[in-house]
Amino acid sequence: MPEEVRAVVARTAMQPVEVVTIGVPDPGPGEALVKVQACGVCHTDLHYREGGINDEFPFLLGHEAAGLVEAVGDGVASVAPGDFVVLNWRAVCGQCRACRRGRPWYCFATHNATQKMTLDGAPLAPALGIGAFAEKTLVAAGQCTKVDPRVRPEVAGLLGCGVMAGLGAAMLTGGVGPGDAVAVFGCGGVGNAAIAGARLAGATTIVAVDVNAKKLDWARAFGATHTVDGSARDPVEAIREFTGGNGADVCIEAVGNPKVFEQAFFARDLAGTLVQVGVPTPEMRVELPFIELFGRGGQIRPSWYGDCLPDRDFPLLVDLHLQGRLPLEGFVSETITLDDVEEAFAKMQRNEVLRSVVVF
Numbered sequence: 001m002p003e004e005v006r007a008v009v010a011r012t013a014m015q016p017v018e019v020v021t022i023g024v025p026d027p028g029p030g031e032a033l034v035k036v037q038a039c040g041v042c043h044t045d046l047h048y049r050e051g052g053i054n055d056e057f058p059f060l061l062g063h064e065a066a067g068l069v070e071a072v073g074d075g076v077a078s079v080a081p082g083d084f085v086v087l088n089w090r091a092v093c094g095q096c097r098a099c100r101r102g103r104p105w106y107c108f109a110t111h112n113a114t115q116k117m118t119l120d121g122a123p124l125a126p127a128l129g130i131g132a133f134a135e136k137t138l139v140a141a142g143q144c145t146k147v148d149p150r151v152r153p154e155v156a157g158l159l160g161c162g163v164m165a166g167l168g169a170a171m172l173t174g175g176v177g178p179g180d181a182v183a184v185f186g187c188g189g190v191g192n193a194a195i196a197g198a199r200l201a202g203a204t205t206i207v208a209v210d211v212n213a214k215k216l217d218w219a220r221a222f223g224a225t226h227t228v229d230g231s232a233r234d235p236v237e238a239i240r241e242f243t244g245g246n247g248a249d250v251c252i253e254a255v256g257n258p259k260v261f262e263q264a265f266f267a268r269d270l271a272g273t274l275v276q277v278g279v280p281t282p283e284m285r286v287e288l289p290f291i292e293l294f295g296r297g298g299q300i301r302p303s304w305y306g307d308c309l310p311d312r313d314f315p316l317l318v319d320l321h322l323q324g325r326l327p328l329e330g331f332v333s334e335t336i337t338l339d340d341v342e343e344a345f346a347k348m349q350r351n352e353v354l355r356s357v358v359v360f
Helices: 045-050 153-158 162-172 189-201 215-224 235-244 258-266 290-296 310-322 339-347
Strands: 003-010 020-026 032-041 064-072 084-087 135-139 144-146 181-185 205-210 227-228 248-253 266-276 300-301 334-336 357-360
Touching: 003 144, 003 339, 020 135, 020 258, 020 339, 032 045, 032 153, 032 235, 045 339, 064 153, 064 189, 084 153, 084 310, 144 235, 144 310, 153 162, 153 310, 153 357, 162 248, 162 266, 181 189, 181 235, 189 205, 189 215, 189 235, 189 248, 205 215, 205 235, 215 227, 227 235, 248 258, 258 290, 290 339
Parallel strands: 181 205, 181 248, 205 227, 248 266, 266 300, 334 357
Antiparallel strands: 003 020, 032 064, 032 135, 032 357, 064 084, 084 144
8 A cells, every 4th residue: 555754855946855754656567666775965856956957846856776676566577575776767668769779878768657656645756757865765667776785775876876977977978998098077976986987997097177175085086097176277288298298088077067068178189089977057058169179080979877778787886896896985975864965965065075875
């Protein structure tokens, strides 16, 4: 029968979130009920709270989560009660034009739960189709990716969004390989994950660019070989200096800022790749000399969710973490409760944390 659980909801734009009691239906066909064990506080949740995604309030926030499958609906064979899973927002359909062309990481019709969780009887809009700042959440079964249960939930859940976005920007979208020179612009959660991914992929020169000294310290811990304070030095000149005058093979823009995008564009070597993973706002514009776009060659590649396939990538990355080769625990700045989410947003805005993680 339907359950009532505690959860974090944003009722209106730009207002503090509230901890409330919501209704969670029993899973229907193709759905799974998940008992959430941990959920990271991602910048995307703040965008939802501020009305920056859309205006479909009230929102059930939280999406970067791991937990245990508690029940499944009819027709579900991919997961079963008791499975430890990381939740994802790319449950590929297998039928859209991207999937049929063999590019499921671009799936244009990803699955979400059909039934709605509710607040006082009114439907809630779950963040990224997940809504995991809740003791339990209802998702499409395809949003549940089984991983090795030995991994700590507060670590595993981070693969559900920001860390996967950064790792994938380097390893999948950017195609970083052994011996490459990589520059990462912006050293928050996504940027530092890109640094960790570049290191894992074998890059030998990894330049981290930011204007915040604490973030540059984090970048060194994740594998940056050089750091640049962008407020004190031209990043393009610095990157060329660190790469023998050539520029980086792969530049990753993890800020979502036109000026930073321009710096990343010119910091590439000839035929280099620029990966855009930072999220811009609708009014932003980029202006570049057309001849430079043509003459420098290479690629400009937006990265959606790190071009990941959760069923392929989450188990692999958890295995690498358990082998000591991917320091996911370094992203967890603190563990908190549901009642602390609003303060976690404030800490995020003050650049005090990489990730606050709600644990249950």
